Amino acid sequence: MRIVQEDIEFVEENRECSYFDEEVSDIRYRYIQKCSKEDYQNMLEHGWRRFGHMHFVPECKNCTKCISMRIDVKNYTFSKSDKRVLAKNKDTEVYIQPPSLSIEHLKLYDKYHEHMSEKKEWPYSPITPSEYQRSYIDGNVDFAQEFLYVRDGNLVGVALTDVLPQAISSIYCYYDHDFEKYSLGRFSILAQIKVAKELNIPYIYLGYWIQNHFSMGYKEAYQPFEILTNRASLDEITIWQPYKG
Numbered sequence: 570m571r572i573v574q575e576d577i578e579f580v581e582e583n584r585e586c587s588y589f590d591e592e593v594s595d596i597r598y599r600y601i602q603k604c605s606k607e608d609y610q611n612m613l614e615h616g617w618r619r620f621g622h623m624h625f626v627p628e629c630k631n632c633t634k635c636i637s638m639r640i641d642v643k644n645y646t647f648s649k650s651d652k653r654v655l656a657k658n659k660d661t662e663v664y665i666q667p668p669s670l671s672i673e674h675l676k677l678y679d680k681y682h683e684h685m686s687e688k689k690e691w692p693y694s695p696i697t698p699s700e701y702q703r704s705y706i707d708g709n710v711d712f713a714q715e716f717l718y719v720r721d722g723n724l725v726g727v728a729l730t731d732v733l734p735q736a737i738s739s740i741y742c743y744y745d746h747d748f749e750k751y752s753l754g755r756f757s758i759l760a761q762i763k764v765a766k767e768l769n770i771p772y773i774y775l776g777y778w779i780q781n782h783f784s785m786g787y788k789e790a791y792q793p794f795e796i797l798t799n800r801a802s803l804d805e806i807t808i809w810q811p812y813k814g
Contacts, residue, residue, distance in 0.1 A: 621707040635777040637797035642765040664717040681743035
């Protein structure tokens with residue numbers, strides 16, 4: 570007998586906040602077996618994110634620090650600093666393909682998180698193949714992609730993304746800090762901006778921005794960008810406004 574997983578929706582309340590020790594969060598989840606491009610685009614515009622089959626959006630009662638943001642690709646101009654990063658990576662090969670799983674992926678993922686546990690005190694435990702599959706491979710519909718960054722034949726970075734006609738959603742990126750001089754995290758975002766410009770994709774969704782946060786504040790560097798200023802249900806109109814920092 571084959572068990573068919575149906576789409577479900579639920580809210581997890583008063584869970585430990587991922588970003589502030591003294592806060593709790595409320596997260597709405599949707600498990601979607603197969604999400605269409607149209608539905609996913611609508612969810613992105615309403616502040617939802619995706620890992621595997623699971624989509625989620627914060628609905629915290631007493632906090633609005635997590636702000637959905639999207640880079641305005643058309644009006645983004647590469648700065649002198651951006652151009653230096655791109656020049657440093659002229660020999661970094663970029664491959665775009667559907668998400669995959671290999672020993673190299675798992676080793677790099679664990680190496681990145683072990684480093685971040687020391688640098689930013691992230692909790693760390695090695696990821697299993699099934700956990701990686703569930704978070705980054707499952708739900709692999711035709712818009713799911715990964716950017717692979719390779720130097721001298723070695724995998725040095727992976728960026729999980731969703732590429733739609735009207736949006737790129739940057740899901741997650743990890744890279745080898747032994748190559749820190751190449752600014753691979755920043756290069757990854759710049760590489761996605763270049764692709765978006767080439768494909769006339771108007772926005773890159775970077776997820777949630779928290780101003781001045783040690784882990785989430787870096788996104789403010791990618792201006793101009795727009796922020797979502799209201800919490801709307803999926804059948805309501807959203808209000809995106811240019812950020813004027």
